[in-house]
Amino acid sequence: MLDYSTEHQLIPGVVAWLGRYDNVLFRYHQGYAQIYGEKRKMTSDTVFDLASLTKVVATLPAVLLLVQTGQLSLESFLSRYFSAFQDGMKAKVRIIHLLTHSAGLISHQPFYEWAQGFQEIVNLVVNEPLSYEPGTRVVYSDLGFILLGALVEKISGQSLSEFCQQQIFEPLGMKHTRFLSPVGLLGPLAEENFAATEVVDKQPLVGIVHDENARAMGGVAGHAGLFSTAQDLSRYLAMWVGQGGPLREVVKERSLHSYTHGLGGSRGLGFVMRHDSYDIAGDLWPTTTVSHSGFTGTSLVFDRPSGYWAILLTNRVHFGRPTDISDFRRRFHNVAAACLFG
Numbered sequence: 001m002l003d004y005s006t007e008h009q010l011i012p013g014v015v016a017w018l019g020r021y022d023n024v025l026f027r028y029h030q031g032y033a034q035i036y037g038e039k040r041k042m043t044s045d046t047v048f049d050l051a052s053l054t055k056v057v058a059t060l061p062a063v064l065l066l067v068q069t070g071q072l073s074l075e076s077f078l079s080r081y082f083s084a085f086q087d088g089m090k091a092k093v094r095i096i097h098l099l100t101h102s103a104g105l106i107s108h109q110p111f112y113e114w115a116q117g118f119q120e121i122v123n124l125v126v127n128e129p130l131s132y133e134p135g136t137r138v139v140y141s142d143l144g145f146i147l148l149g150a151l152v153e154k155i156s157g158q159s160l161s162e163f164c165q166q167q168i169f170e171p172l173g174m175k176h177t178r179f180l181s182p183v184g185l186l187g188p189l190a191e192e193n194f195a196a197t198e199v200v201d202k203q204p205l206v207g208i209v210h211d212e213n214a215r216a217m218g219g220v221a222g223h224a225g226l227f228s229t230a231q232d233l234s235r236y237l238a239m240w241v242g243q244g245g246p247l248r249e250v251v252k253e254r255s256l257h258s259y260t261h262g263l264g265g266s267r268g269l270g271f272v273m274r275h276d277s278y279d280i281a282g283d284l285w286p287t288t289t290v291s292h293s294g295f296t297g298t299s300l301v302f303d304r305p306s307g308y309w310a311i312l313l314t315n316r317v318h319f320g321r322p323t324d325i326s327d328f329r330r331r332f333h334n335v336a337a338a339c340l341f342g
Contacts (some may be wrong), residue, residue, distance in 0.1 A: 005169030010325060011297060011314040013042035013195065018229045018336055020050060021307045022238040026339070027230075031118055034196035035318060036204050045229050048195045048313045049210050051294030054226035055145045057177070057236055058164045060270035061247060062152045062254075063099065065167055066229060070253050071155050074099070074269075081151055083125045092134045095151075098144040100267040105143040112216035121217050122150045138265030140278060142213065142223040149222020161220045171246050175230035179220040194227075195315035197296050210296050210317060224295075230311050237309040239300050256290055256304055282330040284337035292325045297325060301333055310336045 013031025017024055027044055033253055034040045050057060065094045066072035074096040079085040085093055089104060097103035097279065105128065111121045125146045134137070135138060147158045161179040169177045196204035209215050211224035219225050239245030255269040266273035269291035281291045281301045288306075293299040297316030302309035316323045 009321070010323060011289050011316045011326060012318045013046075015042060015044060015230045015313040016310075016332065017234055017311045018340060019237070019309055020340070021169070021242045024234055029178070033193055033315065034204060034206065036196070036199050037168055039055075039218065040193060040196075042195070043193050044178070045231060046193045046195050046313075047207070047227050047229055048298055048315065049205075049294075049296045050196050050226045050228055050298050051211060051296040052142075053292055053294040053298050053300060054214075054224045056270045056292045056300070057223070057228065057233070058160065058168070058179075059145050059148050059152065059222040059227050060099070061168050062156075062160065062164055063095070063148055063256065064247055065283055066152065066155055066268070068248055072151075072215075078103075078147070078151075081154055082126050082147070089130045089133055093130075094134070095148075096269070097134050098148050099269045100197060100263070101138050101140050102135055102145060102260055102263055102265065102267070103141065103144050104132050104134045104137075105141040106131050107140055108142050110212065112212040116216050118150075118220065119211060119215045121144065123223075125150075131191050136263065137211060138260050138267055138276075144212070145223040146217075146221055149220075152222070159220060160222060162272075168246055169232075172232075172235045173314075174228065174235055175234045176226040177226065177236075179225045180209065180227055181219045195313070196237055196318050197315055198317045198321065204318060207235045225291060233300065233311050234309070235314075237311070239303050239305045239311055243306050252304070256288075271310075280329040281325065282333035283324075284334050284341065286341075294330070299329055299337075308340045310340075 002134045012035050016028045029044045031042050033042045033046050076095050078093045092102045111124050115121050144211050164223040194207045196206045197210040209225045212219040214225040256268045256275045259268045266276040272278045274287050281289050289303040291301040297314035299312045316325050
């Protein structure tokens with residue numbers, strides 16, 4: 001494996017797990033969960049702010065469960081659920097466009113600067129104008145997954161947090177995975193070792209969601225806000241590469257191929273496919289590999305046909321937002337592939 005000591009000025013610490021199906025083949029942790037303020041070492045069970053991994057670990061399977069149970073269709077128009085999407089280009093937006101980042105929405109807006117609360121921000125997103133024709137381009141968008149999180153709540157009658165806890169995390173035995181209130185630590189996780197993220201007002205964020213829009217929404221959002229551990233994520237990936245779990249096999253298979261050929265990106269349902277500009281799987285993983293990353297420094301890679309997966313969790317924003325670990329991620333996954341695939 002890569003020598004963490006050569007990366008210590010890039011990332012405070014790291015937790016890395018490799019496996020196949022439900023077998024963990026390699027565990028590694030090194031460095032620090034926090035450096036500024038209290039200095040704490042990284043552990044194998046350190047809890048990470050997953051950032052945009054929330055999109056594929058919570059919101060995606062929640063939407064897919066609604067599809068699986070007949071409560072939603074990927075081809076449904078969003079106008080069925082949000083009246084602001086009934087006119088103009090917005091009337092063309094389908095659920096599948098949101099999942100594949102091709103709905104016409106821009107990447108990000110700082111809604112937290114002028115709104116607070118889940119519904120206030122959802123209302124702003126719903127009324128955001130489109131920047132391009134739906135289904136014609138891939139533009140990675142937090143806004144699309146904020147809408148999907150709201151859609152889960154609208155259809156299920158539960159909060160996204162409650163729905164995911166009952167339908168996904170508990171069935172998979174993901175005991176340390178949950179959304180957290182931005183005002184402080186709640187429940188059993190309060191005693192655990194959190195990886196600190198960015199220093200804000202001279203204090204590192206510890207157990208408080210890093211993403212400002214998610215924080216303003218109360219810590220529960222479709223695009224960010226989830227916290228988890230390597231162990232829990234290994235259970236989640238075991239569902240995708242194996243059989244069993246809440247999602248049926250036909251749903252998994254339907255999710256893991258590209259829907260966006262010729263649109264400037266290669267996206268499955270939620271996941272990043274090989275050779276997309278956001279692909280962090282390196283040079284050696286098969287063409288059937290999918291991945292996703294989170295802004296705080298987290299990432300998942302897996303290949304369903306072989307059953308192999310890799311989890312790389314870092315708290316890179318503890319050193320500041322400009323810290324770029326793209327090259328480190330790809331080099332790590334090269335070594336992982338060389339070990340796993342021989």
